[in-house]
Amino acid sequence: MERIPILKMGPYLLVTIQVDMHDRIAMTLQDELTERIVSDRAQGVLLDISSVDVVDSFIGRMIGNIASMSRVLDAETVVVGMRPAVAITLVELGLALPSIKTALNVDAGMTLLKAARKTSNNGRPAR
Amino acid sequence: MAVLRDELIGLRSMDDIIKARQLVRECAIFQGLSLVDQTKIVTAASELARNTLVHGGGGEMRLQALNDGPRRGVKVIFVDSGPGIPDIELAMKDGYTTRGGLGLGLSGSKRLVDEFGIDSKPGKGTTVSIVRWR
Numbered sequence: 001m002e003r004i005p006i007l008k009m010g011p012y013l014l015v016t017i018q019v020d021m022h023d024r025i026a027m028t029l030q031d032e033l034t035e036r037i038v039s040d041r042a043q044g045v046l047l048d049i050s051s052v053d054v055v056d057s058f059i060g061r062m063i064g065n066i067a068s069m070s071r072v073l074d075a076e077t078v079v080v081g082m083r084p085a086v087a088i089t090l091v092e093l094g095l096a097l098p099s100i101k102t103a104l105n106v107d108a109g110m111t112l113l114k115a116a117r118k119t120s121n122n123g124r125p126a127r
Numbered sequence: 128m129a130v131l132r133d134e135l136i137g138l139r140s141m142d143d144i145i146k147a148r149q150l151v152r153e154c155a156i157f158q159g160l161s162l163v164d165q166t167k168i169v170t171a172a173s174e175l176a177r178n179t180l181v182h183g184g185g186g187e188m189r190l191q192a193l194n195d196g197p198r199r200g201v202k203v204i205f206v207d208s209g210p211g212i213p214d215i216e217l218a219m220k221d222g223y224t225t226r227g228g229l230g231l232g233l234s235g236s237k238r239l240v241d242e243f244g245i246d247s248k249p250g251k252g253t254t255v256s257i258v259r260w261r
Binding site for chain 2: 054056057061085086093
């Protein structure tokens, strides 16, 4: 079965979705990513969806789940590279993903993750 | 109204949903829909194909390229012979779900298309049709 690679970039994990999302691939990604956040002590996740041309409610829910799960594991998720047509469609579908951080590209996403770390580190031990 | 293309595919597995999305995309491009309109009808089709599979126990998708005078459009019809929907009005509400999903499948799909039709008979099955015009 196809799998989505999870790359380590310093304290962050980079996931670039380049396959047409199959429900099972999405579920596998959730499982593997949460395990990797813990084993790699990742501080953040960049989810690059610039190659994704359709996000329906199932895939949207998966993106939301990944963000919630990683937050519980003390890692922030930034969704990067959403195509404009996908953004318009998601909002009309009724899935505005209000609790998800987004950035236009991987660079901007990385900056956002670094900034989030600085402000949220108050009083918490560094990893 | 002329039907230029008429295709029928089975919806029996998750792979069929991906195939359905690709076929609808192709047809929308063929009909000259804008990128946003392509994305809308493909997303709606993905929602409805999943409904056919998950709630209807599988079924079929019929895809048509329509020419109505100067108007060009894409019509997609989903047919299953599953348990049917007892209360369509309730099923069309945002957030209503029977399977722990987000409950956006039917209501959200309707917002993404120009025409939406649903017919369901308990015990007999459900037919949903959508059209997006250029």
